[in-house]
Structure formats: structure tokens, C-alpha cells
Amino acid sequence: MDDYLSANCAHWDELAELHPETDFYDVESFLAGETTLMDLEREELADVVGGGTDLLHLQCHFGLDTLSWAREGATVTGVDFSPVAIETARELRDEAGIDEERARFVESDVYDISDVLDETFDLVFTSYGVLVWLPDLGRWAEVVSRFLKLGGTFYLAEIHPTFAMSETVGDDDWIQLPYAYSNDEAMSFETDEGSYADEDAELSKTTIYEWNHGVGDIVTALVDAGLDIEFVHEFPKSSYKRLDGMVEGDDGWWRLPDGPEIPMTLSVRATKAE
Template identity: 45%
Template sequence: MNDDYRAVNRAIWDERAVAHAASPGYSVDRFASDPTHISDVVRFDLPLLGDVSGQRGVHLQCHIGTDTVSLARLGARMTGLDFSAPALEQARTLAEAAGAQVRFVESDLYAAPEALGHETFDLVFTGIGALCWLPDIRRWAHVVATLLAPGGRLFLREGHPMLWTLADPRPDGLVVVEYPYFERPEATVFDSEGTYVETDVEFEHTTTHEWNHGLGEIVTALLDKGLQLTGLVEHDSVPWDALPGQMEELPNGECRLRDRPWRLAHSYTLQAVRPA
């Protein structure tokens, strides 16, 4: 596999960084006006995340940094890593406005250990919508294991791989499996003019290369790198309107199927530790 997918996907994220930071979905202004504000994603995670104060943390594929800054506000000493320079520019602006001490590093995910100077961390955090941009989940697990200090913890909340298989909503309301569940060598190529937040911006770059990874593949990749699974919880909601026209918004900002949401695992939280 060549690395063209990186350039294609980076163009998407570079172009959307400013629009995302300006959108109401990310609530960037609230970080400056309310010193207690944290992102809806991190707030949802709090019962499982627990106390992170004083921990050295790295947020992989951090985008514009709202979750990274939120973790810093919870007391972690955070580093954010992303391959998009414009996204990191927005993240640094956000951190400064929020009064948060966060280091941001530009790097492809697979090159993270080198980019971070082979530093290790107590917490490796990965949020919603990150793994689908990676062609090889085993290489990702190697990076996670390399970055974790002995006794350190991976905290991952992601869209469920079953959700990623679903086609766009049909007029009759049927939920249809269309895309791969298991990791495939070739990417699934999408073309979409918009983005997942509210914006009036018209984008030039619309093509993405994406991969799904089955839940068993993710767990096995981590186990093969010597990590110990400590938690796996599936949720009936996600923090965006994943199936437009078929979802309802909940009071906590999450969305789920309006009709019998128990049919579908929408997202999951996985935790694993590197043995001391």
C-alpha cells in the first residue's frame, strides 16, 4: 500500500479545521467564557474515565483539541498529536483562550513514538472517529503499547464498527449493512461535500479513504501487544447525527436511533493497561 491515502485525508482535515472551530457543534467559544466547560464527549466518558489529575496524557488524532483541553481541565498533563497543521493551529488557539497548558505535536499516527521523543504516558486517549482513518489496526496497537508507561492505561471511545457498516438512511427507514465490518487491505472511498457539523462552508476537497476494524480485531491487536483488557462497554448512542433522519438527540448531546435503538450498538468504550 502506498501512502497516498494520507495526503488525500490530510487535505480533508486541513480544509475543515477552521470550519469545525467556528461551528456550534464544537462550542469553542465556551472554553474561553466558562473555565469549567468540557466537551460533551469527555463529559459522557467521565463515569468510566475516572480521576486523571496529575497523569501524563497523550491524545492521539486530537483534531482541534476540544477533548484534549477538556482532559487538561480535569487535571491531566496533556499532549495532543495530529497530522493536520491547520487543525493544530486551531487547537493551540483554543488552549490559549482556555488558559490550558497543552503541548501539540504534528505527526502521522504511526510515527507518534518518534515524534514524541519516545516519551511514555500514563494515559493514551483516543476519541470518536479516529480509527477509521488508519489502514492497519495492528500498527496502531503497536503505537499505543509503545507510548504507554508501565501501568499506563489506554482509554478509547469510538463509533462501533457495526455502525460504520451502515449505508445512508433509506426512505423506508430500513437500516442496511453496506460496507465492510472487518479490516480490508483496500480502502473504502467516499465522496462527501459536507462535514459532520453545521457549517455553510463549501469545501473543495471531498474524497476520503477509510477503513473499518472489527471489535475482535481491535481487542486482539491490543492483546497481542501485551496489553490487558480492563473494560469494554457498548453504548446505544454516539455524539453526532450518524444516520440523518433516523436519529433523535438526547439531553446529553448524544444521538441514537429513534426507532428501537437497542437494535444497534452505536459506540463503545474500551480500556486496557500495560502491565507494570
């Protein structure tokens, strides 16, 4: 398992170097003051995030969403296992003029956070492309629960596991489902075709390992870790272009204008009971 995670970390180090230069992440607009958060998480957390909310962001990549939450008033801690991502996040925090006391970034594997943090948080947040890197959702949910205050909120906005099964093939953009809905054994991929943020990126760390997790597995892991589920929402729109033929709307969401209304995004909100 360690070999899988270190291969994934090397891949993410490489992406963390490339991604700040991409239009997808548009660092320039962020530095000019725009949020990188989607309307979905801002609306579904509007009653929870405010001045003084202590927010822990799991798998924060190079920190744009974490820093956007800081601009909404939260005091944020972003965690990621990629040292390159964490270093870049700190640089961007300073460039954006956000105080170090309001936004800190910590390098750690999700499973080892208790080695580096010992406080608890009002809100644990994680989003878009995170669970597929984690082999064991039971251990992940225990980490979430461990870092929540009693009465605190957990929130996940994620690529729907059904959508994660799909890809398009052929000139007619047929949608196939070649990947498992839920897998215990790692799926291994060669990612020589670039990344979701830059289709033309030339990568050298190309071997990655992924685990898709079904909705039932996600919800059950959170319940087993002692959380009360508030809602599970599913949406036929995606935060990124996964399939040929998808079109981006003015709202920044990608849809299949002529395709079936398959679930593409999932959001889950849960509470740690008092």
C-alpha cells in the same frame, strides 16, 4: 498508502478550518468553561485522570477534548497529522488561558510519533472517529503500547464498527448496511455532502479513504501489543447524528427512539502490565 494518507490529511486540514465555526463544536461554550468531553469517557476514566496525570491524546483534531482534559487536571499532549488542526489547537489553548506547560500540541502522523516524542504517559486516550483513518491496527496498537508507562491506561471511545456500516435511505428512514464491518482494502468516498459537524459545508478536498475495523480486530491488536484488556463496553447511543430519525437527548447523546437497539458506541480500556 502515502497517497491515501495525504489525501485524508488534506481533507482534515479543510475540516479543521471549518469545524471551529460550527455549532457542533461550539467553541464559544468551551471558551466560557464548558467541557467538550462526553459523560462516558469522564465516568470511565474518573479513577485514572487527576492532578498530574500525563495524558497523550491521539488524533486530537483541533484540541477541544485535549484542553478539556487539561482543565480536569491532566498534563496533556495532543497529536494530530493536520497542521491546521494543531495550529488552531495552540491558538485555542492560549485563548482559554491554559498554560503551555500543561498542554502542548504536536503535528505528527500516528504512525510516526516516535520521531517527535520520546517520553511515556500514564494515559493514552483517543476518541470518536479515529480508527477508521488508520489502515493498520497492529502498528497503531504498537504505538499505543510504546507510549504507555508500565501500569499505564489506554482508553478508546469510538463509533462502533457495526454502526459505521450503516446509513439511512428513503422517506421511511430504512437502515441499510452498505459498508464493510472490517476491510483491508481502502474504502474510497467522495464527501461532497459536507461533514458530521456541518452537513452544508462546501468542501474542495473531497476524496477520502477509510478502513473499518471490527471489535475483534481492535481487541486483538491491543492484546498482541502487550496490553491487558480491562473492559469492552457497547452502547445503543451515538456521539453524533449518523442516521435520519435520530434524536438528541438532554445528555448530548443521539438515539433512535423507534429503531432497533444497535450498538453505536464502543469503549475499550486496557492496561500495560507492570
